Amino acid sequence: MHIPKTLIRNFIAYFIIFSIPISSLVLFTHTKLIHQFQTTTYQLELSYQNNKMNDFDANIQQLESIASQIKFSKADLQDDIMSRIALQDQLRYHKALNNYLDEIILFMPDSNLIYAAKSTYTMNTFSQLFDESFSRLLNDMTIDEHSARGLVPLITDSALCFVAPYPIHSIYPYGYLIFVTIPERFLPFSDLPYALYWEDQLLLNHTGAPDIAFRTSMPEVQMDGQYCYLASASDGKGYSLLTLRNSHQTFENFYKTRKFFIVLTVFVCTLSTLLLSFCSYKNYKPYRYLKNALMKTGLITEKTAQSKSEIYQAIQTLDMLTRHNRLLDKQIIREQYISRSMLLNRLLNNQYDKLEVLNHSLENYRVTLDSAFYTACIFKLSQRPDENFFLDNPLYYAAYPDCRIYCTLEADSRICAVIGSSYTGNTQLQPLLQTMLLMLNQHQIDGEIYVGSCVNDKDQIHTSYVEALYKYNYELTPENRIHYYRPASLGNPVILYPQEELNSLQNALQAESYDKASAILESLRCQLSQDAFSYSMLKNICYEVFNIIYRDYPGIVSSGNRNISYYLSRLSKINTLDDALAFFELLRKTFEINTDNSTSSPDLCMNDKMERIQTYIQENYTDTDFYLGAVADYFNLSLNNLSQQFKRHLGMSPAKYITILRIDKAKELLTKTNKSVKDIALEIGYSDSSVFVRNFKNATSFTPVQYREMVRIPC
Incomplete structure (x- = not known):
C-alpha cells in the first residue's frame, strides 16, 4: 500500500502540534491543578473541623457555666x-x-x-x-x-x-x-478519625495510628504521602485536635474523572490529527492535478515542479489568470458601456416602439429611470477623452444623492447625458453640472454644457434632448460654459404660471357658476396656444386644471359622462401643445353636455347616450386592446346594462355590432389592398389572425383568401 508523503508529513506536523498542548495539559493536571484542588479541598475540610472545634469549646464553656451555678x-x-x-x-x-x-x-x-x-x-x-x-x-x-x-x-x-x-x-x-x-x-468530631490533645498530652486517639504524635509547630494542613493531617486548636482552653485524611479515598472520584478526561483528550486529539491529515491530503489532490495540468501545458517542467511546492505553482497560475480576468473585465465593461450608449441614444432620439421594452433593456445595464424629472444635456468637449473615462462616475452621488446621471459618448467628441432628479429648476442643477465640468478639467478636458428643459415623463426625454441639441447647433458659446434652453427667469412660476386663473376657476366651480368656469377654461386655452410655457409646465397646468375640476365639479363623474380613467388616459397622452389644447376643449364641452342633459328628457338622454356609444365604438374598434368592458367603464355602465340598452336601441348586441364593423372593414381592405391576412387582422382590431379568419368565415361563408380571389375574378 502506497502512503503519500504529503499525508505522512501532515500527520507528523499535526501530531507535534497537538502533542504539545496535550503534554502541557497532563503536566498541569498532575502538578498545579491537583495540588490546588487538594489545597482548596483540605481548606474546606479544615474549616469544617474548626467549626466542630468551636462546638467543642462551647460544650466546655457550658460545663463551666453549670459548675458556676x-x-x-x-x-x-x-x-x-x-x-x-x-x-x-x-x-x-x-x-x-x-x-x-x-x-x-x-x-x-x-x-x-x-x-x-x-x-x-x-x-x-x-x-x-x-x-x-x-x-x-x-x-x-x-x-x-x-x-x-x-x-x-x-x-x-x-x-x-x-x-x-x-x-x-x-x-x-x-x-x-x-x-x-x-x-x-x-x-x-467523633465521626472523624481524630486525636484529641490537652496541653500536649494525648487524651483520645481514634485515628487508627497508635504512634501518632502531636507537634505544636505542625501546620494546619500537612500532606504526607497518602495521608493528610489537619490540626485545630481551641481558644485558650489548651485543647488541640488532629484529624487524619486518606488522600486516595478523598480524591478517588477526582482521580477517576481526571483519568477519563486524559484518555478522552488523547483519543480526540489523535482522531482530530487523523481527520485533519486526511482532509489536508484531500485538499492537496487538486494541487497535484493542477501540477500535472501545468506540466502538460508546458507552463512548468518536472524540474521546476520538484523545486517548488504545488501551492506556489497554484498561486503563480492564479495570478496569471487574475491578470487575464482584469483585462477581460475591462473589455466587458467597455462593451456594456457601448451597448448602454446605444440604448440611451434610442431613448434620446425617440427610436423605439414601446418604452416599456426599452426601459427593461436599460435596467439590464443598471439604468433605472424612476426619477420625478428628467433633463437631457450635451457636453461639448475640447478633445476626446480616454477610452476608460466615464463621466457618470459615482463619486458625486454622495454629494447629490437625489440625482442619477447616465451618459453616452458620441463619435464627435461630445457626451450626451440624461439626468434624473427631483429638481425642476435650473438653479438646483447648477452645482451638479459644475461638478461634472470640474471632473472634465481634472482630465485636462475643457467642456461646455447645453441643457434642455426639465420634463416629468420618460416619453418626453426626446423633447429635452432636441432642445439641448438646438442650443448646441445654433447658439454661441455661453460665457459661463453652461447654457439652458429656458433660462431660470422664464421658468419662474411667479411670472408665467397662471395661478390667478386657476384660483378663479376653483372659485367659479365652488359657486356652481359653470358658464363662468367654461369661459375661464377658454381663456386658459388661448393663453396656452401662445406657446409661452415649457413642456413640463404645460403638462403641470393640465394636471392642475383637471385636479380642480375633479375635486369641485361632481358632474364630471355623474351617470352618462365619461369616467375618470378616460380623462387620466387623455392626460397621460399629452405630448404636444395640440394635445393640451384638445384636452382643455374636452373639459369645456363637459360643462355644456351636463348643462344640456339637465334640461332634456330621459328618452332623449338615452338616445343621445346610445349614439355616443355607437360613435365611440366606431372610433376605437380597430384597437387590438379594445373590448366591451372598456366601453362600459367609459360610459359608467355595467356590462349587462350596456348590452340590454344597446340591443334595445339597435336591435343587436354590441359584440355583434363590433364584429359587423370589423368584417365590413376587412372586406374593404381585402378588395382594395394587397395586405396580408395577418396585417388586415391587426388593422381591424384582431390580435389573433385565426380568430379573424373564423369570424370572417362565419359571416361570409368564405375565408378571407377565398373572398379576395372571388371578388377579383372578372365577370
Whole structure:
C-alpha cells in the first residue's frame, strides 16, 4: 500500500502540534491543578473541623457555666437535709437539660457522702458503682492542682470526664465537681478519625495510628504521602485536635474523572490529527492535478515542479489568470458601456416602439429611470477623452444623492447625458453640472454644457434632448460654459404660471357658476396656444386644471359622462401643445353636455347616450386592446346594462355590432389592398389572425383568401 508523503508529513506536523498542548495539559493536571484542588479541598475540610472545634469549646464553656451555678456550702450540706435535696434536684436538672452528660458528681474528700444526679453514695458504694480507675484518680487528685487548672479532662477506661474545683471560682475549694460525659454526643468530631490533645498530652486517639504524635509547630494542613493531617486548636482552653485524611479515598472520584478526561483528550486529539491529515491530503489532490495540468501545458517542467511546492505553482497560475480576468473585465465593461450608449441614444432620439421594452433593456445595464424629472444635456468637449473615462462616475452621488446621471459618448467628441432628479429648476442643477465640468478639467478636458428643459415623463426625454441639441447647433458659446434652453427667469412660476386663473376657476366651480368656469377654461386655452410655457409646465397646468375640476365639479363623474380613467388616459397622452389644447376643449364641452342633459328628457338622454356609444365604438374598434368592458367603464355602465340598452336601441348586441364593423372593414381592405391576412387582422382590431379568419368565415361563408380571389375574378 502506497502512503503519500504529503499525508505522512501532515500527520507528523499535526501530531507535534497537538502533542504539545496535550503534554502541557497532563503536566498541569498532575502538578498545579491537583495540588490546588487538594489545597482548596483540605481548606474546606479544615474549616469544617474548626467549626466542630468551636462546638467543642462551647460544650466546655457550658460545663463551666453549670459548675458556676451550683453553689451549696459544705456546712449546709452536712447539717441541712433540704440543701442536700435541693443540690440533688439541681444536678438532675442540669443532667436532663444536657443530653451529652451521663452523670454529675459532687465529691468532697472530707465528707463520707458523694452527691450525684442519680443518687447519693458513700465511698464504699461509690467504688462499687464506678470504675476502679475512676475512684483511684479521684483519690490521687489534690485540690490545689485543680484550683489552679480549672476544668481538667480526666480519661478513664470507660468514660471521658471533666473535673472542676468546687466551688469553681473559689480561692479555697473544698471539693470536686465531676462531669461524666458521653463521648459520642459531647465530642462533635467523633465521626472523624481524630486525636484529641490537652496541653500536649494525648487524651483520645481514634485515628487508627497508635504512634501518632502531636507537634505544636505542625501546620494546619500537612500532606504526607497518602495521608493528610489537619490540626485545630481551641481558644485558650489548651485543647488541640488532629484529624487524619486518606488522600486516595478523598480524591478517588477526582482521580477517576481526571483519568477519563486524559484518555478522552488523547483519543480526540489523535482522531482530530487523523481527520485533519486526511482532509489536508484531500485538499492537496487538486494541487497535484493542477501540477500535472501545468506540466502538460508546458507552463512548468518536472524540474521546476520538484523545486517548488504545488501551492506556489497554484498561486503563480492564479495570478496569471487574475491578470487575464482584469483585462477581460475591462473589455466587458467597455462593451456594456457601448451597448448602454446605444440604448440611451434610442431613448434620446425617440427610436423605439414601446418604452416599456426599452426601459427593461436599460435596467439590464443598471439604468433605472424612476426619477420625478428628467433633463437631457450635451457636453461639448475640447478633445476626446480616454477610452476608460466615464463621466457618470459615482463619486458625486454622495454629494447629490437625489440625482442619477447616465451618459453616452458620441463619435464627435461630445457626451450626451440624461439626468434624473427631483429638481425642476435650473438653479438646483447648477452645482451638479459644475461638478461634472470640474471632473472634465481634472482630465485636462475643457467642456461646455447645453441643457434642455426639465420634463416629468420618460416619453418626453426626446423633447429635452432636441432642445439641448438646438442650443448646441445654433447658439454661441455661453460665457459661463453652461447654457439652458429656458433660462431660470422664464421658468419662474411667479411670472408665467397662471395661478390667478386657476384660483378663479376653483372659485367659479365652488359657486356652481359653470358658464363662468367654461369661459375661464377658454381663456386658459388661448393663453396656452401662445406657446409661452415649457413642456413640463404645460403638462403641470393640465394636471392642475383637471385636479380642480375633479375635486369641485361632481358632474364630471355623474351617470352618462365619461369616467375618470378616460380623462387620466387623455392626460397621460399629452405630448404636444395640440394635445393640451384638445384636452382643455374636452373639459369645456363637459360643462355644456351636463348643462344640456339637465334640461332634456330621459328618452332623449338615452338616445343621445346610445349614439355616443355607437360613435365611440366606431372610433376605437380597430384597437387590438379594445373590448366591451372598456366601453362600459367609459360610459359608467355595467356590462349587462350596456348590452340590454344597446340591443334595445339597435336591435343587436354590441359584440355583434363590433364584429359587423370589423368584417365590413376587412372586406374593404381585402378588395382594395394587397395586405396580408395577418396585417388586415391587426388593422381591424384582431390580435389573433385565426380568430379573424373564423369570424370572417362565419359571416361570409368564405375565408378571407377565398373572398379576395372571388371578388377579383372578372365577370
